[in-house]
Amino acid sequence: MARRTGDTRHQSTAFRNARPVLETAELGSVTAHRIRFGAGCTGPHVLAPAPGQHALVLSARGETRIARGGREVVVQGEAVALCDTRHPLHISPRPATRTAEAVVMLFPGSAVPMTQTETVPAQPEISDVTGSGSLLRAFLVEAATLASLSAHEAARLGDAALHLAAAVLEAYFFDAGETRAQTQQQELMTRIRGFIDRNLGDPDLTPSLVASAHHISIRCLQRLFKAEGSTPSEWIRQRRLDNSRRELCDVSLRSASIREIGLRNGFAQASDFSRVFRGRYGVPPGKFRDDWFRWGAISQ
Structure with missing residues (x-):
């Protein structure tokens, strides 16, 4: 189910002090957020700690700043940031940007072979991606706006998001050879989780x-x-x-x-x-x- 809100009383506990327009869809074990910063909306949007989860942050328009523990990276164009969410992430538009839009995919680290907790850098890691990255960005932008999904539909879309994320991570962030041995087990778990959700x-x-x-x-x-x-x-x-x-x-x-x-x-x-x-x-x-x-x- 998608939610659109600028009010924080009942929105996902992952987001606090929301001033931008936030649309959220829960897709099985995946959560997709679409964050739109309007003119004059410069304050950070805080992604609260979510142990066991990881985040992919992509720019849909403009330039988005991600700050964690004193380090800052900027996501724009074809860039994707991989973030460990054990500590808060502060997401905001760059001051020179009038409007900006970002999409965030939250997923369990155990759901994708490449993202066991010990292998994800503590600070956001950024990479320019094409192909699978563009597909993932477009998928998340649309998915975050979907409403009234059945559990079956949500689980299937979540599985699709995980497969796209795995393609991005394997191609641009991790050595595929190091994780191939885990892939079959993780694919089995994806099928099992989908079966349960259905x-x-x-x-x-x-x-x-x-x-x-x-x-x-x-x-x-x-x-x-x-x-x-x-x-x-x-x-x-x-x-x-x-x-x-x-x-x-x-x-x-x-x-x-x-x-x-x-x-x-x-x-x-x-x-x-x-x-x-x-x-x-x-x-x-x-x-x-x-x-x-x-x-x-x-x-x-």
């Missing part, structure tokens, strides 16, 4: 079913998720909650009951849905949705 509404979606669908043992599946600091059950539960939250904020599903939202995401019992959702977000799903639309109406 079947969130099935209450019988279990680690055993996932393993069977991919012709691997449950022990192998557990090892794959352990390498990412998770378990199959935890990932399924988190993806159900992520998609439930997205659908609770979707105006096209405003008339759907809380029970229906839970059922759409594999929660057979409304009480279980409410309990698990509250444990993750601090409020029951009904209050979360009411607050979202109430603040949305106030900010308009």
Whole structure:
């Protein structure tokens, strides 16, 4: 689901003090942000720390400045910046630029073979790219504006973004020979995550079913998720909650009951849905949705 906002009450917690126009789409495990700086909008847009995530920042128009820990790089033209997000990133237009537009792709480091935490530089690394970089830029600009995506569509688009990002990283940032041994495992994980996202509404979606669908043992599946600091059950539960939250904020599903939202995401019992959702977000799903639309109406 895409969000457009200049108000920070309910926008992604990754962004704070937003003055530019921000459009966001959650695409499975990928988040796409489109940031537009108008005339006179010179203050930084802060991308808050997101351990385990990395960011690709591309310029869609003008010149964009990225500052982290006292070092600054400028993204313009065909340039792409690869950033470690363990610390805040300050994104702003250059003072001489009247208007600017940037796109940011946030993705788990474990989702692409080249971006294990220990291999990504602490400071932003910049490279001029063509071909795959241009495709990724155009894809993210359009993806960030999409609204009312189903979980299946979002997961597929997220997979596409990861494949494009992998092509950019392999061609311009990393030695392909060093990562080829990891590629097959990561491609398997991409298929597994996509399968889970496409079947969130099935209450019988279990680690055993996932393993069977991919012709691997449950022990192998557990090892794959352990390498990412998770378990199959935890990932399924988190993806159900992520998609439930997205659908609770979707105006096209405003008339759907809380029970229906839970059922759409594999929660057979409304009480279980409410309990698990509250444990993750601090409020029951009904209050979360009411607050979202109430603040949305106030900010308009």
